[in-house]
Amino acid sequence: MIVFVLASVLLAVAFALALIRAAIGPTVADRAVAADIGLYVLIGILAVIAAATGRAQFVDVALIGTLLGFLATVALAALVGRQRR
Amino acid sequence: MTIAASIFLLSGATLTLLAGIGILRFPDVFTRANAATKAAGLGIAFLLLGAGLWIGTWEAGIKLGLAAMLQFVTAPISGHVMGRAAYRSGAPLAPITHLDDLALQHEHQEAYRRDLDDTSI
Numbered sequence: 001m002i003v004f005v006l007a008s009v010l011l012a013v014a015f016a017l018a019l020i021r022a023a024i025g026p027t028v029a030d031r032a033v034a035a036d037i038g039l040y041v042l043i044g045i046l047a048v049i050a051a052a053t054g055r056a057q058f059v060d061v062a063l064i065g066t067l068l069g070f071l072a073t074v075a076l077a078a079l080v081g082r083q084r085r
Numbered sequence: 086m087t088i089a090a091s092i093f094l095l096s097g098a099t100l101t102l103l104a105g106i107g108i109l110r111f112p113d114v115f116t117r118a119n120a121a122t123k124a125a126g127l128g129i130a131f132l133l134l135g136a137g138l139w140i141g142t143w144e145a146g147i148k149l150g151l152a153a154m155l156q157f158v159t160a161p162i163s164g165h166v167m168g169r170a171a172y173r174s175g176a177p178l179a180p181i182t183h184l185d186d187l188a189l190q191h192e193h194q195e196a197y198r199r200d201l202d203d204t205s206i
Contacts, residue, residue: 003090003091003094003095004094006095006098007094007095007097007098007132008098010095010098010099010101010102011098011101011102013102013105014098014101014102014104014105014124015105016105017102017105017106017108017109018105018108018109020109021108021109021117026177027114027171027174027176027177028174029114029118029167029170029171029174029176030114030117030176032167032170032171033108033114033117033118033121033167033171034108034117034121036121036125036163036167037104037105037108037121037124037125040101040121040124040125040128040129041101041105043129043132043133043156044097044098044101044128044129044132044133047129047132047133047135047136047149048094048098048132048136050136050140050145050149051090051094051135051136051139051140054140056144056145059136059140059144059145059148059149060148062133062136062148062149062152063148063149063151063152066129066133066152066155066156066159067155069163070155070159070162070163073163073166073167074162074163074166076167077163077166077167077169077170078170080167080170080171080174081169081170081171081173081174082174
C-alpha cells in the first residue's frame with residue numbers, strides 16, 4: 001500500500017533529523033529531547049507496521065512503548081535537571 | 086474506513102516530520118522541546134488511531150485507542166518536565182527571548198535566602 005510507504009518515509013526523515021540534532025546538540029537537554037522524539041518516531045513506525053501487517057503483536061509493543069516512553073522521559077529529565085546552574 | 090485511516094496515518098506522519106524539522110531548526114532547547122511535544126502528542130496519537138482504524142478489529146482498536154489516549158495525556162507532562170529540567174541545568178536561552186519569568190523568580194528566591202542568612206547572624 002502506498003500509504004504505508006509514504007508514512008514510513010516521512011517518519012524515517014523525522015528520525016534522521018532527530019538523530020542529527022542528537023549528534024550536534026550543544027547541551028544535554030537538546031540530546032534528551034532528540035532521543036525522546038526518536039522514541040516517539042519508533043512508536044509511530046510500530047503503529048504503521050501493525051497496520052501494514054495486521055499482526056496483533058505490534059499493537060501490544062506500541063502500547064508498551066507509549067507507557068515506557070513517558071517513564072523514560074521523566075527519568076531523563078530528573079538526570080538532566082540534577083546539574084546545577 | 087480505509088480512507089479515514091489513510092488520512093490519519095498521513096497527517097500523523099506529517100506532524101512528526103514537522104517536529105523533526107522544528108527540532109533541527111529552532112534556536113534553543115525550549116522551542117525544540119515545544120516542537121517535539123506537539124508531534125509527540127498529536128502526531129503519534131493520529132498514527133495510533135489510524136493504525137487502529139485500518140486493522141478494524143475490536144481488540145486492536147481498543148489497545149491502540151488506549152495507547153493514543155495515554156500518549157495525548159502524557160506528552161504535555163513530559164514536555165513540561167523536560168523544559169523545566171533544561172532550565173535548571175542552565176541551558177542557554179535564544180537571543181531573541183524577550184521575557185524570562187523564571188529568572189525573576191530565581192532572583193527573588195536568592196534575595197530571600199540572603200535576607201534569611203543576614204538575620205540568622
